[in-house]
Amino acid sequence: MDGGVDGGGALRKVARVVLLDPGDRILLLHGHEPDDPADDWWFTPGGGLEGDETRAQAALRELAEETGITQVDLGPVLWRRTCSFPFDGRRWNQDEWYFLARTAQTETSSGGLTELERRSVAGLRWWTSAELSAARETVYPTRLAELLRTLLAEGPPDAPVVLAPHVV
Numbered sequence: 001m002d003g004g005v006d007g008g009g010a011l012r013k014v015a016r017v018v019l020l021d022p023g024d025r026i027l028l029l030h031g032h033e034p035d036d037p038a039d040d041w042w043f044t045p046g047g048g049l050e051g052d053e054t055r056a057q058a059a060l061r062e063l064a065e066e067t068g069i070t071q072v073d074l075g076p077v078l079w080r081r082t083c084s085f086p087f088d089g090r091r092w093n094q095d096e097w098y099f100l101a102r103t104a105q106t107e108t109s110s111g112g113l114t115e116l117e118r119r120s121v122a123g124l125r126w127w128t129s130a131e132l133s134a135a136r137e138t139v140y141p142t143r144l145a146e147l148l149r150t151l152l153a154e155g156p157p158d159a160p161v162v163l164a165p166h167v168v
Helices: 057-067 115-120 129-134 146-153
Strands: 012-020 026-034 035-042 047-049 073-087 089-103 121-129
Touching: 012 035, 012 057, 012 121, 026 057, 035 121, 047 057, 057 073, 057 089, 057 121, 073 146, 115 121, 121 129, 129 146
Parallel strands: 012 089
Antiparallel strands: 012 026, 012 047, 026 035, 026 121, 073 089
């Protein structure tokens, strides 16, 4: 899992979900460093692939585990990015694919969180595009408010947009 952006090894393959409800609100999780809740940010549901699952399978599994939402129409990959960041005492180097998904199921449950997620996820909430644009909190991927505005105005891109690499 280590290596990648700064270490020369393979990048961790990650599937993330841009989940929209019928009102075009996006669901984001509120995360923080496990030992420092003040070091916090918002992010899309998702995580690493397990075994031989596809990115789409990982996206649906992670969404169900992190949010309890299982009634989902999974759409195309919107964006791709590589990122490298410190978290929980190690460096994570990832190749992330962001899938569009829609749901009418807005009730959530955190029952499927892993032990690390229970220590680092403070909750989740649905955001309107306007709320996200006005937010002063840290949100990943960077430029998510702008990306969401474009998605809602123009629809999904014909091919995944490659976002600038993000290294912290």
